Amino acid sequence: MSNEFDDTNVEEVADGIRGEKAKTRKGNLILKKREGEYQEGSKNCLFICSNKRTEELKNLMHDIYIIQKPYTCYMPKLHPQLVNITEKIDKIVDICIHNTCSFFFSIFSTKKNPSRFILGRLYNNKILDYYTFSLLSYIPMSIFPSSKEVLFSTKPIVLIQGSYFNMNENTKYLKNILFDFFKHKNVESFTKNSLQRLVVITAYENTGETPTQKLVSAPGQGEESGEHVENETNEQNKESETNEQNKESETNEQNKESEQNEQNKESEQNEQNGKAKKKRNKYVMSFRQYIFKKGIYQSEEENDSPKLEEVGPRFEFTLESSQIPNYNLFQEAIKKYDIHPKRKEKKIKTDELGHDIKRVYVQKQDFNKLHTKHSNLFKKSKKFGKKNKTTVQ
Numbered sequence: 001m002s003n004e005f006d007d008t009n010v011e012e013v014a015d016g017i018r019g020e021k022a023k024t025r026k027g028n029l030i031l032k033k034r035e036g037e038y039q040e041g042s043k044n045c046l047f048i049c050s051n052k053r054t055e056e057l058k059n060l061m062h063d064i065y066i067i068q069k070p071y072t073c074y075m076p077k078l079h080p081q082l083v084n085i086t087e088k089i090d091k092i093v094d095i096c097i098h099n100t101c102s103f104f105f106s107i108f109s110t111k112k113n114p115s116r117f118i119l120g121r122l123y124n125n126k127i128l129d130y131y132t133f134s135l136l137s138y139i140p141m142s143i144f145p146s147s148k149e150v151l152f153s154t155k156p157i158v159l160i161q162g163s164y165f166n167m168n169e170n171t172k173y174l175k176n177i178l179f180d181f182f183k184h185k186n187v188e189s190f191t192k193n194s195l196q197r198l199v200v201i202t203a204y205e206n207t208g209e210t211p212t213q214k215l216v217s218a219p220g221q222g223e224e225s226g227e228h229v230e231n232e233t234n235e236q237n238k239e240s241e242t243n244e245q246n247k248e249s250e251t252n253e254q255n256k257e258s259e260q261n262e263q264n265k266e267s268e269q270n271e272q273n274g275k276a277k278k279k280r281n282k283y284v285m286s287f288r289q290y291i292f293k294k295g296i297y298q299s300e301e302e303n304d305s306p307k308l309e310e311v312g313p314r315f316e317f318t319l320e321s322s323q324i325p326n327y328n329l330f331q332e333a334i335k336k337y338d339i340h341p342k343r344k345e346k347k348i349k350t351d352e353l354g355h356d357i358k359r360v361y362v363q364k365q366d367f368n369k370l371h372t373k374h375s376n377l378f379k380k381s382k383k384f385g386k387k388n389k390t391t392v393q
Contacts, residue, residue, distance in 0.1 A: 050108035141312035162203030
């Protein structure tokens with residue numbers, strides 16, 4: 001038996017239902033959940049592995065999973081169906097929708113790039129953007145002695161610094177997703193004592209690889225007899241060198257023309273296929289996490305700088321590739337709708353405990369006209385009373 005809805009798309013069915021009204025109370029609640037929310041809750045993150053990984057990447061994912069608790073969905077096992085994970089983002093999106101997650105963090109390794117990870121986010125159950133990074137160095141959280149003192153369920157202060165994040169649109173969107181990911185949970189208000197962690201992400205230019213320099217030695221001062229011999233030999237060598245240079249110049253010009261033609265063909269093919277060689281990213285991003293020591297905010301002086309202690313993890317990474325969001329979709333995602341304030345009801349006060357105290361005015365009751373509802377048992381008792389009187393008489 002073939003079903004009518006086998007060939008239809010789920011989104012088309014949802015669009016058809018969107019205009020209709022619910023027939024039951026439960027259906028009305030389901031339709032309200034599908035609508036947009038004025039105040040978005042804290043976002044969950046999916047942590048998932050691909051078919052291959054290294055031990056270093058596994059520990060990194062576990063440390064970030066601990067930081068993001070309790071808004072997480074952890075899948076540390078290998079998934080053989082996620083081969084070439086960059087080409088199978090749709091499968092990750094389906095897993096995120098099934099587990100109600102708005103972020104996904106995935107690790108994978110290849111022969112050329114043994115340590116890579118992806119960070120992406122969803123909007124309205126569709127992919128918004130994702131970024132692939134390569135891990136350069138990593139120090140786990142377990143090495144730091146004060147990592148056990150951290151309460152990871154608290155909201156941290158996130159500091160993202162560096163001119164790299166304002167260079168172009170890609171880096172601006174990168175800054176946005178890093179802040180959105182590490183800010184943890186949405187809180188309306190907080191106190192100074194509740195602040196415990198500081199997350200710092202800095203971008204700096206990598207100057208580790210020094211360019212090759214040509215060393216030029218200073219000419220030495222020879223004797224007078226040596227200078228005459230060198231001058232004679234130099235004149236003879238110059239004539240032979242000029243002849244050789246002319247021959248080489250002709251051959252070089254021919255080779256250059258052939259090389260330019262080949263390069264033009266290769267560049268055209270690379271532009272069509274989108275496989276142009278990319279330069280290595282000069283900028284490196286570093287992740288640090290610190291803890292505020294106790295008794296910082298108890299001092300009366302405002303200019304006292306807080307004492308920080310590193311907690312970990314500490315790692316450095318670079319951006320390899322990215323898929324930035326669509327402009328219209330991103331503007332829709334960050335749009336803030338105006339909430340109409342509720343009308344204040346008169347004669348209502350709120351207690352310190354949050355209870356509503358209402359003042360009600362009632363007219364005086366006339367007890368002569370007061371009507372009371374009598375039950376059937378009361379009528380039966382009257383009948384039994386009359387019968388007993390007649391029998392006695």
